[in-house]
Amino acid sequence: MTTRPRTPVVRRTVAASAGVLLTAVALTATAGGTALADPGPSAPPDFAPSPSPPMEVDQNAPGLMMKDGATLKAPKVLDIRSIIEEQGGAERREDSNSQTKFTLQAEVLFGRNSARLNGEAYARIKDIAEEIDKQGATAVNVFGFTDNLGSYEHGRKLSKDRAAAVHRQLVRELASNVTFNIRGYSEDYPIADNSTEEGRKKNRRVEVSFPRGG
Incomplete structure (x- = not known):
């Protein structure tokens, strides 16, 4: 595997309410290469969180000092996110209660206005494939995005072609x-x-x- 220099890793952890981000031309494919078009949702979907059941709270505990007739709000589980950025932000890994997400800037994978993987891309994608195998994931989202330069249709084709290129290489790497x-x-x-x-x-x-843990 190609060894590449890395800048210092930036680590931070944030808490956000658990939720789901729910067009674009879309494909659904298996590792064997079969792809089917589908209309897609109204926004890029994340994998739905599956938080652990909240800890029960004794509403009658003296330390809560609730007024007569008051009740506790429904318990809420926070989605804890751990974020690691490398290469000055060009690579980003985000782990939450429900999923792992890798974000790679296009410049570290492709040439300008191209959907052809560059020489450094293979090692980066191999690292992601190893994590997918490690966690035993059976469903993977691969989404491409562009900036607002050029026409919308050109950006849609380029972003889809780039996502497809990463998908093809992931298939080669996955066991x-x-x-x-x-x-x-x-x-x-x-x-x-x-x-x-x-x-x-x-x-x-x-x-x-x-999804984390498959």
Whole structure:
């Protein structure tokens, strides 16, 4: 495997309410290569969280000091997220209660305006495949995104082709059968400001996500 230099890793953990982010031209494929078109949801789907049952609270405990007639709100489980960024933010791994997601800026995988993997891409994708195998995931999302330069239709085709290229390489690396959800979203769902080159660079990306623990 190609060894590549890494900048210091930035680690941070945040807590956010557990939830689901629910078009684009889409494909659903198996590890064997079969792909079927589907209309897709209204937004990029994450895998639904499966939090542990909340701890029961004694509403009559003296320490709560509730007024007469007051009741506790329904317990709420927070989705704890651990984020690791490398290569100055070009690579990002996010682990939550429910899923693992890798985000790679397009420049670390492809040439300019291209959907052909570059020489460094294979090692990066191999690392992701190893994590998929390690966690025993059987369903994987591969989503492509672009910035807002050029036409929307060009961005949709480019983002889908880039997601498909990552999917094909993942299939070669994976030891187990996996069902893939492959989508290209063009400039939809930016994660940064498209009015600056720094922001557009972050928006040109491929995301690979899968449920934790299969």
